[in-house]
Every structure is written in C-alpha cells, then in structure tokens.
Amino acid sequence: MQQDRQRKIRELFDEYIEMYAARDERLTERFSHNFSGYAGSGAALIQSRDEWIKITRRDFSQVPGRIRIEMLDLSLQELCDDVVMATAFFHIHLPSGGHLLSREVARLVLVFRLEAGEWMIVHSGISVPYHSAQADEIYPLQSLQEENSTLQALVDERTEALQESQAHYRLLMEDARDVLWRADPRLNIIYISPADERLRGFRADEVVGRHVFDMFTDEGIALVKGLLKHKALTGDPSEKDEFLTFEVEHRCKDGRLIWGEVTSKLDLDAQGKIIGYHGITREITERKALEEQVRQLAFYDPLTHLANRRLLVEHLDQAMSASKRSHRRGALVFLDLDNFKTLNDTHGHAVGDLLLVDVAKRLRACVREADTVARFGGDEFVVLLSELGTQADEAAAQTAAVAEKIRVHLAEPYLLQAATVDPQATAIEHRCTASIGVALFDGHEKSRGDVVDAADAAMYKAKEDGRNRIGFAPCPVAAA
Ligand SMILES: Nc1nc2c(ncn2[C@@H]2O[C@H](COP(=O)(O)OP(=O)(O)OP(=O)(O)O)[C@@H](O)[C@H]2O)c(=O)[nH]1
Structure with missing residues (x-):
C-alpha cells in the first residue's frame, strides 16, 4: 500500500x-x-x-x-x-x-x-x-x-573568428615557403612546419625530437656554435629579445646541400629564463649562387679563374698587415710570359688562351693553398707568398726556391689542344718560359705600391737580362 x-x-x-x-x-x-x-x-x-x-x-x-x-x-x-x-x-x-x-x-x-x-x-x-x-x-x-544568448552569440562569433584566423594561420604555416620551427632550450626541435618537407625532404616526424644541428653541415655547426658562444659572451641581457640571423648550409634527405637564412629568437619566461627558441628558415641557395657569380666576376679572372688584380691587392694589404704583426715576411712574385705574342700570332688567340689556362694550373700547383695566385692582365701573373721566415735571408731563400720551382715548371712543354671540328687535329706542342721578379716585404714598407713596383721592376730586369730567369728587388724595397 x-x-x-x-x-x-x-x-x-x-x-x-x-x-x-x-x-x-x-x-x-x-x-x-x-x-x-x-x-x-x-x-x-x-x-x-x-x-x-x-x-x-x-x-x-x-x-x-x-x-x-x-x-x-x-x-x-x-x-x-x-x-x-x-x-x-x-x-x-x-x-x-x-x-x-x-x-x-x-x-x-x-x-x-x-x-x-x-x-x-x-x-x-x-x-x-x-x-x-x-x-x-x-x-x-x-x-x-x-x-x-547574447553571450552565446558573442562566443559563437569569437569562435568563428578564432577558427577562421586559426585556419588562416595554419594555411600560412603550411603553405609558406619559409620553414617555421620551434626548439626547446637544448635546441631540440619541437615543431617544424610542412615547408621543411618540401624543401629538404624530411617529414616533420623525422625532424621533431632531433637536435637543430642535425640539419646543418659540420661547417654550419661550427659557425652557429661560434655565433651562440659570441652572443653568450658579449650579448647584453637586454638584447635577449633580438633576432639572430645567419646563413648556413642545410642537409637534404637526398644528400643535397641547400643554403638557408635562419632568423631565430629566444623564448623567455616571465623571469627572463630561456625556455626555447623559435625562428624562420628561408631558402637562399639561388641567392648564394648569384652572390658567388658576382664575387667571381668582381674578384676572379674569367679565363683562368685565378684571383684578379683587385683581389690580389686586397690580399697583399692583408698580408702586409699580418707581416707587420707577426714579423714573418712575405713575397710578391711577378711573372710575365716570354714571347707569348708569337704563340698568339702563329696559332691564334684561342690557343694563346689555352696556354694561359695551363700556366694558371701550373702556378697553383707550385704554391700552398694559402698563397694567392693572380692574373694581373695579359700574360702577367702574380704570386703572393705569406708567412715566410722572420729573417730577410731566410725569406729570400724560401722565395727563391718557390720562384725557381715556378720557372722550371712553366718552362716544361705545353700540349695545347684547340677546340676544332677536325677530329684529326693534333695538339700543338709549345715551349714557353717566364721572366720572374721578386720583392720581399715585412709590412714596414711605405705603401703597397712600392712592393708592387719593386717586383715589377725586378721582373723587367730579368726580361732585359735575357728572359727565363729570376730577378730580386733590393731588400728592403726602395720607396718610389
Ligand atoms: N690569347 C690571349 N692573349 C692575350 C690576352 N691578353 C693579352 N694577350 C696578348 O699577350 C701578349 C702580351 O705580349 P707582351 O707581354 O707584350 O709580349 P711578349 O710577346 O710576351 O714578349 P715579352 O713579354 O717581351 O717576352 C699580346 O700579344 C696580347 O695581345 C688574352 O687574354 N688571351
């Protein structure tokens, strides 16, 4: 109940x-x-x-x-x-x-x-x-x-706007040609945008969790380490929110190397502690190639690819300053081919060019990587030797040995194969020597011009004295 x-x-x-x-x-x-x-x-x-x-x-x-x-x-x-x-x-x-x-x-x-x-x-x-x-x-x-309902309408409106802006943002991130990335304080990647896959071929999951340095070449790693160290040592704490921009080569999945310009910034918490990094990487391979082309045009001889007069002059200035500091002497070796005109006149300019290219190769083979070999113009070449001995006779002996090596090498016969439609055309055998003038320097000379003039004069003297020989300018070089 x-x-x-x-x-x-x-x-x-x-x-x-x-x-x-x-x-x-x-x-x-x-x-x-x-x-x-x-x-x-x-x-x-x-x-x-x-x-x-x-x-x-x-x-x-x-x-x-x-x-x-x-x-x-x-x-x-x-x-x-x-x-x-x-x-x-x-x-x-x-x-x-x-x-x-x-x-x-x-x-x-x-x-x-x-x-x-x-x-x-x-x-x-x-x-x-x-x-x-x-x-x-x-x-x-x-x-x-x-x-x-007013609040709800506002929420709906804001949600829509937010979704729209998120969609825009996602579109920007995903469609952007530049790579957007974020890293933790240890420089391990925590986010990378899809542009990286288009650029380097790595999927995001192959990159996330890896160290930033895994993207770079060894030279790139050294460069970035140097920059970070420099910034840590010299960086003003108030500049923590500044961008750090650098150019570095990146590894691609297929083994190619591409150039990237990285612009990065620190992520800081409210106390100013570093909690990570973020940045943008833009591919600049084409720009680097263009820059290299411009550099080549500005500083290198288009025929022999040796340094041109302008670059030689720059290197000479640097070598003279270094010499002054280190007390190690340097030498400028001037060369002019003997009777080069005859080759041009007999076989044509193209064959003359072949000889100039061959001479350039032989000169390079005679000196160290650090030395500069330049074409001064026509059949004139200059070799800049640096970091020789501190004593005049020691430096003179070292230079004489290099100059003699050059003289002997250049005097060996040349086989010049001109480009021709005739498959039977045989290579032209040619003999050519060079007259060489040497001027030593220790950085205390009045001007770079004095050194150049002294080497040039010594070369002319060698030519006058019968060619295929080496002449030494008085040491120290006389002021003009
Ligand atoms: N093939 C070729 N010839 C060049 C070039 N530049 C200059 N020459 C020629 O190089 C020759 C330089 O001649 P000189 O140095 O004056 O005379 P040489 O015949 O070498 O005689 P000596 O220097 O007195 O032993 C000239 O015939 C120029 O036309 C070049 O780029 N290619």
Missing part, C-alpha cells in the same frame, strides 16, 4: 516536472485550494493558489520554449498517511542551446496531500541559486536567457 502511494506520488511529481518543463498551463490544476509556497529563490511566501497560478503564468510567459530538467536526485518522505513530501535536486537547462541556467543545483520541494481522494499540491518551495528574487520577480529566466 505504502509502495503504491509512493509510486503514485512519484508519477505525479514526474508529471509536474514534465508540465513545468513543457511550460504547460495545465500544471496549475494540480494546486490545492489551501495552497502555500515560496516563489523564486524562496524569498516570498505565496499564500493562495490563485496567486501561485498568476506567478507561474508569468514565469511561463517569460520563457515560452521548453526547458530541460536534469534530475539529479528525488526523495519522498511520508509525513503522515495523507501527506507526502517530495524533494528533488536538479539542473535547469535553458531552451536555447541547452545551456545551464545556473551551474549550482536547484531544489524543489512539493508537499502532496490527499484531498477528496486526489493528491493535490499544498506547498511548494523552490530554490534556484542564481540570485535572490526581487519583489515582483519570479524566475528571471528571460533576462538570463537573453543574457545567455
């Missing part, structure tokens, strides 16, 4: 809740004539059924749509045979978008009493903890709902 009653009350309660949620006018029929209750947050006690009906209608008109009641708990308490108290805890979801009216739990207490064989509601108390009801206010659902 008790169970039946409880089931009945539960059904009535569910029905009440359903009608309340559906904003169903018939709900009012359930109230007893001897009704009392608390409206809104429980602030105002309603003494009559009619007043409660009025209030409920106002509440319903505020929010016409169906609301959703999310029941969390319902308990029934039998106060006596014909009085049962039902207490429920629940969340109220607003009609638009199912948003919660309040994050806190609402409580509804309904007291049912058997009146003439029917269970009627004699008391109702509701507590919805959004705020206390004002004097003439029941559930300020409408204003909350409006507020909520």
Whole structure:
C-alpha cells in the first residue's frame, strides 16, 4: 500500500516536472485550494493558489520554449498517511542551446496531500541559486536567457573568428615557403612546419625530437656554435629579445646541400629564463649562387679563374698587415710570359688562351693553398707568398726556391689542344718560359705600391737580362 502511494506520488511529481518543463498551463490544476509556497529563490511566501497560478503564468510567459530538467536526485518522505513530501535536486537547462541556467543545483520541494481522494499540491518551495528574487520577480529566466544568448552569440562569433584566423594561420604555416620551427632550450626541435618537407625532404616526424644541428653541415655547426658562444659572451641581457640571423648550409634527405637564412629568437619566461627558441628558415641557395657569380666576376679572372688584380691587392694589404704583426715576411712574385705574342700570332688567340689556362694550373700547383695566385692582365701573373721566415735571408731563400720551382715548371712543354671540328687535329706542342721578379716585404714598407713596383721592376730586369730567369728587388724595397 505504502509502495503504491509512493509510486503514485512519484508519477505525479514526474508529471509536474514534465508540465513545468513543457511550460504547460495545465500544471496549475494540480494546486490545492489551501495552497502555500515560496516563489523564486524562496524569498516570498505565496499564500493562495490563485496567486501561485498568476506567478507561474508569468514565469511561463517569460520563457515560452521548453526547458530541460536534469534530475539529479528525488526523495519522498511520508509525513503522515495523507501527506507526502517530495524533494528533488536538479539542473535547469535553458531552451536555447541547452545551456545551464545556473551551474549550482536547484531544489524543489512539493508537499502532496490527499484531498477528496486526489493528491493535490499544498506547498511548494523552490530554490534556484542564481540570485535572490526581487519583489515582483519570479524566475528571471528571460533576462538570463537573453543574457545567455547574447553571450552565446558573442562566443559563437569569437569562435568563428578564432577558427577562421586559426585556419588562416595554419594555411600560412603550411603553405609558406619559409620553414617555421620551434626548439626547446637544448635546441631540440619541437615543431617544424610542412615547408621543411618540401624543401629538404624530411617529414616533420623525422625532424621533431632531433637536435637543430642535425640539419646543418659540420661547417654550419661550427659557425652557429661560434655565433651562440659570441652572443653568450658579449650579448647584453637586454638584447635577449633580438633576432639572430645567419646563413648556413642545410642537409637534404637526398644528400643535397641547400643554403638557408635562419632568423631565430629566444623564448623567455616571465623571469627572463630561456625556455626555447623559435625562428624562420628561408631558402637562399639561388641567392648564394648569384652572390658567388658576382664575387667571381668582381674578384676572379674569367679565363683562368685565378684571383684578379683587385683581389690580389686586397690580399697583399692583408698580408702586409699580418707581416707587420707577426714579423714573418712575405713575397710578391711577378711573372710575365716570354714571347707569348708569337704563340698568339702563329696559332691564334684561342690557343694563346689555352696556354694561359695551363700556366694558371701550373702556378697553383707550385704554391700552398694559402698563397694567392693572380692574373694581373695579359700574360702577367702574380704570386703572393705569406708567412715566410722572420729573417730577410731566410725569406729570400724560401722565395727563391718557390720562384725557381715556378720557372722550371712553366718552362716544361705545353700540349695545347684547340677546340676544332677536325677530329684529326693534333695538339700543338709549345715551349714557353717566364721572366720572374721578386720583392720581399715585412709590412714596414711605405705603401703597397712600392712592393708592387719593386717586383715589377725586378721582373723587367730579368726580361732585359735575357728572359727565363729570376730577378730580386733590393731588400728592403726602395720607396718610389
Ligand atoms: N690569347 C690571349 N692573349 C692575350 C690576352 N691578353 C693579352 N694577350 C696578348 O699577350 C701578349 C702580351 O705580349 P707582351 O707581354 O707584350 O709580349 P711578349 O710577346 O710576351 O714578349 P715579352 O713579354 O717581351 O717576352 C699580346 O700579344 C696580347 O695581345 C688574352 O687574354 N688571351
């Protein structure tokens, strides 16, 4: 019997809740004539059924749509045979978008009493903890709902804008030709954009987790280490947010090397501690090739690829300054081919060119990598020897040995194969010597010009003395 009653009350309660949620006018029929209750947050006690009906209608008109009641708990308490108290805890979801009216739990207490064989509601108390009801206010659902939908519209608008900007950003990151990357404080890559795969062929998962240096050549690693060390030693702490830009060769998956210009910056936390690095790498292989071409045109002889007069002069200035500091002497060796004109006149300019190219090769083979071999113009060549002995005779002896080696090598026969359509054409054998003039320097000379003039004069003297010989300028060289 008790169970039946409880089931009945539960059904009535569910029905009440359903009608309340559906904003169903018939709900009012359930109230007893001897009704009392608390409206809104429980602030105002309603003494009559009619007043409660009025209030409920106002509440319903505020929010016409169906609301959703999310029941969390319902308990029934039998106060006596014909009085049962039902207490429920629940969340109220607003009609638009199912948003919660309040994050806190609402409580509804309904007291049912058997009146003439029917269970009627004699008391109702509701507590919805959004705020206390004002004097003439029941559930300020409408204003909350409006507020909520305004906020929701704003959230939707912002979300859309954010998604759009994220999509743009992603597009930029993914479509950009430049590689964007981030690294942790130990320089291990933690993010790399897809441009790297297009550029170097490595998938992002093959790069993430690897050290930044894995991308570079050994020379590149040395360069970057040097830069970082220099920055750490000399860097002003206030310059921590400055960009560091450098050019470095990068390894590709297929073994190619490409040039990249890296612009990187530190990531700092609020205390200024380094928490990582980020940057952009731009491929500059073409630009480097162009720069190299320009350098070649500006500083190298196009026929022999030896240094030209301009580069030789630069190197001579450097060698003279170094000599002054280190006290190690240097020498300028001037050469002019003997009777070169005859070859040109007999076999043509093209064959003459072949000889000049061959001479250049032989000269290079006679000296160390650090020495400069230049073509001064026509059939004139210059060799700059540096880091010789500190004593004049020692330096003179070293230079004489190199000059003699050059003289002997250049005097060996040349086989000049001119480019011709005739497959039978045989190579031209030619003999050619050079007259050589040497001037030693120790950096204390009045000018670079004095050294050049002295070597030139010594070469002319050698020519006058019968060619294929070496002449030494007086030491120290005489001022012009
Ligand atoms: N094939 C070729 N010849 C050049 C080039 N530049 C200059 N010459 C020629 O080199 C020759 C230089 O001649 P000289 O040094 O004056 O005379 P030489 O015949 O070498 O005689 P000596 O120097 O007195 O032994 C000239 O015939 C120039 O036309 C070049 O780029 N290619």
